[in-house]
Amino acid sequence: QVQLKESGPGLVQPSETLSLTCTVSGFSLTSYSVSWVRQPSGKGPEWMGKMWYDGDTAYNSVLKSRLSISRDTSKNQVFLKMNSLQTDDTGTYYCTRDGGNWFAYWGQGTLVTVSS
Amino acid sequence: IQLTQSPSLLSASVGDRVTLSCKGSQNINNYLAWYQQKLGEAPKLLIYNTNSLQTGIPSRFSGSGSGTDYTLTISSLQPEDVATYFCYQYNNGYTFGSGTKLEIK
Secondary structure: OOEEEEEOOOEEOOOOOEEEEEEEEOOOOOOOOEEEEEEOOOOOOEEEEEEOOOOOEEEOOOOOOOEEEEEEHHHOEEEEEEOOOOHHHOEEEEEEEEEOOEEEEEOOOEEEEEOO | OOEEEEOOEEEEOOOOOEEEEEEEOOOOOOOEEEEEEOOOOOOEEEEEOOOEEOOOOOOOEEEEEEOOEEEEEEOOOOHHHOEEEEEEEOOOOOEEOOOEEEEEO
């Protein structure tokens, strides 16, 4: 069945770079797009960016200057890198599989805290 | 496109018909979905394309709307429906509402 799992550090220093990995199973990254969505505690989710099935990328304009999404199809992994982290980047980060332009499948999420 | 959900908090009794609202800052062209998020869990897709029920979702959930105004209806509230509900538009970019928290009275 379709599964996604996020991994990465739970704590990041301010001004440092966040690196997260999404490992997927049950589908091919060359057939489905994967998005990253984050959610501050107690607030609504925010779409961050997308790795299209054809290898193209799209980014939220607010985050575009700090964000990079890539993939390794041989390892079934999608990567997120975001630099210059600040405290308001704290939240739960999810990877999701698209079903159309909506997010049909979600990982369990990984909590990222930005703090010194 | 900004999405405004109302109310932010809703308290209702088991068996009640419940209506949650989502209003866009511009026309969404029916490209709207609804998610349910229980405490400590990832959001779960309920409805897409305004009124299409995701596989496995109970039929007491339904969606409607057009233009800028959309509604999620639960026909008979159940205890397991306690959650926060988010609307999400994909007509122009991808944005979520701020949520409606649904409680049992």
